[in-house]
Amino acid sequence: MPETCGLLRVEIANEGNAGAFPGLLFTKGTMTAATYIAIYAGLVLFLAGCLWRVWVYARTPLHLRWELYPLPHEHPYRAAYGGSYFETQEWWRKPQIKNRRGEFLVMIEEILFLKSLREFNRKLWVPSFLFHSGLYLVICAVGLTAVAALAGVLAEKGSAVVASELGSVVVVVGIAGAVLIVTGACLLLIRRSSDPAFKNSTKAADIFNLLFFIAAFSLVASGYLTRAAGAASVSEFAHGVVHFDRGVKIGTVFGAGLILASALAAYIPFTHMAHFIAKYFTWHAVRWDDRRNEPGRPLNTAMATNLAYKPTWSAGHIGADGKRSWAEIAASAPPEIKK
Amino acid sequence: MSGRVRLRDVSRPDREPLVHLENADLMALPDPLDGVEKDHAWASLSEQVKSKCECGLDDTCAVNIPKPKTREEEEQLVARFLTGLDKLFDKQNNWGFLQPLLLTMEHCTGCQTCAKACHIFEASGENEIYRPTFRAEILRRLYFKHVKHGGLLSAWQHGSIQLNWPLVARLIELAYRCNLCRRCAQSCPIGCDNGLVAHELRKLFSQEMGIAPREIHENGSMLQLKVGSSTGMNAEIVKDNVAFIDEDISERTGIEIHTPWDVQGADVLLIHNAGEIMAWPENPGAFALILTMAGVNWTMSSELAAYDAINYGLWYDDAQFSRVALKHAEAAKNLGVKRIVIGECGHAHKALCVIADRMLAGDLNIPRESYLPLLRDIVLGGKIKFDRGRNDFPVTLHDPCNMVRLMGVVEPQREILRALSPQFREMEPHGVNNYCCGGGSGFAIMSGNNFPDWRFHVSGRKKLEQILRAFEDCLGPETPKYLCAPCSNCKGQFRDMISYYDLWQKNRILYGGLVELVVNAMADVKPGFIEWEWR
Numbered sequence: 001m002p003e004t005c006g007l008l009r010v011e012i013a014n015e016g017n018a019g020a021f022p023g024l025l026f027t028k029g030t031m032t033a034a035t036y037i038a039i040y041a042g043l044v045l046f047l048a049g050c051l052w053r054v055w056v057y058a059r060t061p062l063h064l065r066w067e068l069y070p071l072p073h074e075h076p077y078r079a080a081y082g083g084s085y086f087e088t089q090e091w092w093r094k095p096q097i098k099n100r101r102g103e104f105l106v107m108i109e110e111i112l113f114l115k116s117l118r119e120f121n122r123k124l125w126v127p128s129f130l131f132h133s134g135l136y137l138v139i140c141a142v143g144l145t146a147v148a149a150l151a152g153v154l155a156e157k158g159s160a161v162v163a164s165e166l167g168s169v170v171v172v173v174g175i176a177g178a179v180l181i182v183t184g185a186c187l188l189l190i191r192r193s194s195d196p197a198f199k200n201s202t203k204a205a206d207i208f209n210l211l212f213f214i215a216a217f218s219l220v221a222s223g224y225l226t227r228a229a230g231a232a233s234v235s236e237f238a239h240g241v242v243h244f245d246r247g248v249k250i251g252t253v254f255g256a257g258l259i260l261a262s263a264l265a266a267y268i269p270f271t272h273m274a275h276f277i278a279k280y281f282t283w284h285a286v287r288w289d290d291r292r293n294e295p296g297r298p299l300n301t302a303m304a305t306n307l308a309y310k311p312t313w314s315a316g317h318i319g320a321d322g323k324r325s326w327a328e329i330a331a332s333a334p335p336e337i338k339k
Numbered sequence: 340m341s342g343r344v345r346l347r348d349v350s351r352p353d354r355e356p357l358v359h360l361e362n363a364d365l366m367a368l369p370d371p372l373d374g375v376e377k378d379h380a381w382a383s384l385s386e387q388v389k390s391k392c393e394c395g396l397d398d399t400c401a402v403n404i405p406k407p408k409t410r411e412e413e414e415q416l417v418a419r420f421l422t423g424l425d426k427l428f429d430k431q432n433n434w435g436f437l438q439p440l441l442l443t444m445e446h447c448t449g450c451q452t453c454a455k456a457c458h459i460f461e462a463s464g465e466n467e468i469y470r471p472t473f474r475a476e477i478l479r480r481l482y483f484k485h486v487k488h489g490g491l492l493s494a495w496q497h498g499s500i501q502l503n504w505p506l507v508a509r510l511i512e513l514a515y516r517c518n519l520c521r522r523c524a525q526s527c528p529i530g531c532d533n534g535l536v537a538h539e540l541r542k543l544f545s546q547e548m549g550i551a552p553r554e555i556h557e558n559g560s561m562l563q564l565k566v567g568s569s570t571g572m573n574a575e576i577v578k579d580n581v582a583f584i585d586e587d588i589s590e591r592t593g594i595e596i597h598t599p600w601d602v603q604g605a606d607v608l609l610i611h612n613a614g615e616i617m618a619w620p621e622n623p624g625a626f627a628l629i630l631t632m633a634g635v636n637w638t639m640s641s642e643l644a645a646y647d648a649i650n651y652g653l654w655y656d657d658a659q660f661s662r663v664a665l666k667h668a669e670a671a672k673n674l675g676v677k678r679i680v681i682g683e684c685g686h687a688h689k690a691l692c693v694i695a696d697r698m699l700a701g702d703l704n705i706p707r708e709s710y711l712p713l714l715r716d717i718v719l720g721g722k723i724k725f726d727r728g729r730n731d732f733p734v735t736l737h738d739p740c741n742m743v744r745l746m747g748v749v750e751p752q753r754e755i756l757r758a759l760s761p762q763f764r765e766m767e768p769h770g771v772n773n774y775c776c777g778g779g780s781g782f783a784i785m786s787g788n789n790f791p792d793w794r795f796h797v798s799g800r801k802k803l804e805q806i807l808r809a810f811e812d813c814l815g816p817e818t819p820k821y822l823c824a825p826c827s828n829c830k831g832q833f834r835d836m837i838s839y840y841d842l843w844q845k846n847r848i849l850y851g852g853l854v855e856l857v858v859n860a861m862a863d864v865k866p867g868f869i870e871w872e873w874r
Contacts, residue, residue, distance in 0.1 A: 064698070
């Protein structure tokens with residue numbers, strides 16, 4: 001029996017007539033199973049890809065200091081104008097401040113509102129903000145659904161009222177997210193195609209990536225909104241995913257959208273779009289890394305490892321032969337001078 | 340301006356420049372340089388240079404790479420480039436920058452936010468070859484193809500580019516069209532660093548192919564490691580020169596000073612950019628006077644390289660960088676000083692205080708700091724009396740990128756100026772958002788061919804605009820104005836650029852350091868330390 005929850009109809013009962021609405025309306029178990037497999041595969045590949053990327057960056061050696069001011073973890077007074085502990089005499093006698101609150105606030109502003117883009121590239125900020133806001137909403141919707149499904153809230157024996165309310169929230173948030181993603185991606189596509197500034201740095205894949213987002217989320221949103229009577233609600237579908245219930249009926253368009261979205265999730269970690277991972281390193285590990293070299297710190301061990309590396313640079317003045325370490329090269333004059 | 344350059348043009352086999360700049364294409368300047376007709380015509384490259392050197396990028400030539408004579412020679416050079424490219428992404432060879440470089444290679448979205456922050460791109464009239472991503476995009480495509488061994492799928496994903504000698508030759512020049520100020524990196528939403536790309540390319544060319552501008556290699560770091568200073572001064576000469584400065588300053592100020600040399604166990608080892616001793620002797624003289632009057636227990640060192648704070652390796656070569664940093668630390672260790680204080684030299688600040696921090700271990704890790712907090716504490720401490728009325732003329736402050744954006748020393752110099760200069764006014768933007776002087780990363784000392792024309796018209800243009808706007812209410816010659824630049828390299832750029840545009844003669848804009856302003860305001864010193872004479 002369909003129930004009305006706010007503006008959107010949420011199907012609680014699954015009385016679908018499998019096969020009664022062939023083609024675009026809803027399908028038999030094959031599509032459902034394919035969608036489930038795509039979701040699981042997409043999730044696994046996404047997580048594996050993310051872990052691989054983290055591993056690649058985390059195992060690189062300790063780099064030389066290369067920070068850029070302002071640093072948000074400085075004292076709030078200094079962070080406001082970009083000052084550092086170097087502004088005091090004998091800074092090494094004073095403890096290093098770690099203003100985690102300041103750092104957290106800057107992160108929130110950057111992640112949620114794309115502060116850098118807003119400040120330095122306002123024209124691009126609007127489409128990018130729409131796009132990223134959409135992503136966050138979709139992530140919230142998926143996360144909420146997954147948690148609820150895993151916690152059994154959506155189980156048959158669970159509360160129908162709770163499932164219904166949760167389902168309506170998820171639908172509103174998810175559809176809004178998809179609309180924002182598609183709008184933002186379309187605007188980004190227009191910008192990238194029409195602005196000569198992007199010409200030299202735009203690759204075929206950049207256009208493909210935006211089209212991929214547009215296609216996946218257009219299909220998911222339109223597929224869900226135009227689903228036939230008897231098609232599964234979000235709650236039912238989520239429950240079905242967790243239990244691999246092939247009896248759940250979904251529309252072809254919705255299913256195709258989910259398969260595309262899953263493929264997209266699997267693809268992202270292997271592209272530059274994984275900048276949500278890179279950004280941890282570029283900001284925290286490079287821009288904001290002002291850790292001091294103090295005796296007894298783990299930094300000293302990493303420094304010793306680095307200085308023992310044996311370069312093979314070929315230019316004569318380096319004096320590298322693959323046997324001498326960086327420490328030895330630094331301690332010796334260039335071969336031309338020795339002569 | 341030439342038509343819009345495409346990325347693939349860098350592989351063009353002809354040796355013709357990709358772009359030609361006209362003054363009309365450049366960013367407009369304010370009064371008194373408003374109008375194309377008020378700008379100077381560019382000097383052209385000589386036919387001899389064009390015929391002998393690779394000048395296929397733009398209207399100038401910074402590195403003077405000889406043209407290979409045969410196809411085989413070209414192929415050998417390309418092969419060496421590829422070997423160096425591999426090493427750039429290898430931890431044994433490039434542990435110091437591997438992580439930020441990988442991140443920059445793999446995550447740029449091409450959003451062009453960096454382009455809006457780049458003073459060179461803006462000043463050039465947004466010429467495509469100076470776009471920060473132009474250089475980076477070439478390296479990125481080479482990285483995915485030749486280091487990651489990408490095939491067709493990679494080319495589709497990351498783009499492709501034809502590697503040949505003309506590309507390498509143009510890339511060498513292009514690595515020297517960036518001031519390494521990293522303003523682009525500061526604005527990047529992802530945290531990619533196109534300044535780092537230029538830095539790493541310079542390293543590849545120097546460390547693998549032995550290619551670097553003569554001014555920063557042979558006459559720079561090599562000379563410093565051989566003689567003791569890139570100025571060519573050995574210890575004896577530097578001591579003589581400083582003795583002369585002491586004498587001159589004592590006479591001018593009425594206060595007797597003697598610069599102490601090689602004092603064991605001193606509190607402070609002061610290291611100047613030795614260029615100051617040669618070109619602006621009043622600067623080390625002012626330092627000596629201030630430290631003497633403040634009662635600081637200080638010394639200078641006559642050990643090899645330890646009386647010259649410069650470390651040009653910072654701009655192009657990690658091995659040269661490490662060697663010089665080590666010399667500075669060893670000198671301090673041998674003297675048993677408590678700390679090293681760096682004088683008015685921006686890149687020396689970053690080199691020794693920041694970058695070398697993860698190289699100097701054990702007893703070589705001697706505390707290092709900027710002179711600015713010390714100077715601020717002296718000025719505000721009350722031990723020395725000041726008469727700020729002596730500095731009652733318009734003063735603006737240039738923020739050297741290496742001290743400010745890259746080290747976070749922002750306020751001490753401002754506290755001093757607020758205390759001592761009643762007419763102090765900021766440039767906009769300033770502090771960590773400042774613009775480079777245009778001479779950064781070695782440009783200020785690179786004067787070969789017509790390169791100075793490029794740095795006055797393009798890399799220095801944004802700063803010139805800032806200076807003129809800061810003084811727009813008093814541009815007339817009746818008001819002497821002081822551009823305070825607490826960095827030797829920046830002063831070199833200002834000396835040349837202000838002279839080029841005749842802004843001292845016509846508008847009475849003088850440049851100088853911060854310590855000179857401090858001494859000028861000292862109540863116990865004879866008035867008129869700043870002489871308002873061009874030098």
